[in-house]
Amino acid sequence: MTTEAGCPEDGQDIVIVSGPAGSGRSTAIRALEDLGFEAIDNLPLSFLPRLFAEPVARPVVVGIDPRNREFAMDRLMQAMAEIAQAGGQAPVLVYLDCDAQTLVQRYSETRRRHPLSPNEAPLVGIERELALLAPLRERADVLIDTRAMTPHELKAELSRQFGDEEARGGLAITLQSFSYKRGLPRGADMVIxxxxxxxxxxxxxxxxxxxxxxxxxxxxxxxxxxxxFQARLDDLLSFLLPAYRAEGKSYFSVGIGCTGGRHRSVAVVEALAKTLATKGWQVSIRHRELERTAGDAAPIPGMGVA
Incomplete structure (x- = not known):
């Protein structure tokens, strides 16, 4: 349930945000803080299970990356398992994904040194960090590709995912149109x-x-x-979505693709969103190629390099 401010009342929401430096982690943490989450960043991993040993009064977002004291992948996984066992609910792991080329560009624009290669080129540290975080990326509950996102778009996406749990009935659905020329959308659970x-x-x-x-x-x-086509897709989703919700899945992303990502896929997404909304599902829409061509969709230099 949520309060009028959009903050869950049951105090059980625990979100862990991670991703390579420069992917927008600080922006994401601030966005969730604006939604009513208590924000904690760079917490030593040994403190993590103790932090949630007792029920918390409000939802919490914790930022984790290799700069955290005592960081080790097996230690982080163990801490998350202990939190789930103590509270009866596993933390939601949000991974902010970004390719090396974009991260290099962001570091060159800010002229900051990469934390994993302070005396070497940023690319060296970026590649080290991406390799180190690869198991975490595979484990993620929510994967957000930030390479073409502005801070505003990242905040909007997190608001759609976490801002109103009661309205989305325990399952947040994202519909995204895209062009096959530019590749499949990352993190999609289903592609049509x-x-x-x-x-x-x-x-x-x-x-x-x-x-x-x-x-x-x-x-x-x-x-x-x-x-x-529409009737069959509607039947398929009518069967799958309640099943995923019953299984405990919190997020479901559907990619609808066509050649250019401007006409057919956009029209289908718009129609499908209306159909799902009439059935009571909370649906968010993203038109990837339209965002990329919009004048305000260009990434802001150095977004989230922290």
Whole structure:
């Protein structure tokens, strides 16, 4: 349950945020603090189980990275297991993912030294840290790719994930449109290819528009294959989502892809979001390629290098 401020009342939410230096960890911690979480950063790992030995009065976010005193992957995993055993609920591990090239660019813009290579090039430390954190990335409950995100977009994503647990009924659903030319979205639990639908790109009047426009949406839905596809996808999700919620899953991400990520995938995401919302699911939407082409979607130099 949540208070009017969006802060869970049961005091059981424990979120651990990690990721390579420069991926936006400090931004994420501040965002969750704004949502009512008590924020703790760079806590020695030996203190972690003791911190949650007793029930906490408010949700807590803990920042963890290799700069933490006593950091070791096996020690962190053991601490998380002890927290789950003591409280009956495992912490939610949020991993902020980012590729080495983007991290190098961020360090070059801020001219800061990497904590794992203070006397060497930043790339050396970045590669060391990515290798060290690889098991944590595989273990993550929530994986957020921050390479093309501004701090504002990262804050908005965390707000969608953690800001209103009661409304999302225990399962937060994210629908993301994307272009296959730019690769699959990271962290997606399910990926659907809609390139079989007729492409509005080849209609001169529709080409400059995107799938949020009513005329583009109508064109996509007029495809003879659309109705059958929509019905089957609706049936599949109607079966899967309650099952995942019953199993205890908190987050479910669906990627809908087409060639350019502007027309068919966007229209399908918009329609699917409305369908799920009418059934009571809390749904967030992200149109990856539209965000990348928007004027305010360019990453702010040095985001979250801390």
């Amino acid at each position: 290819d809609v390139r079989f639908l007729k492409n509005p790109h080849w209609v001169a009047d529709l080409r400059p528009l995107d799938g949020r426009d009513a005329s583009v949406s109508a064109f996509v839905q007029a495809d003879p294959d659309y109705a059958g």
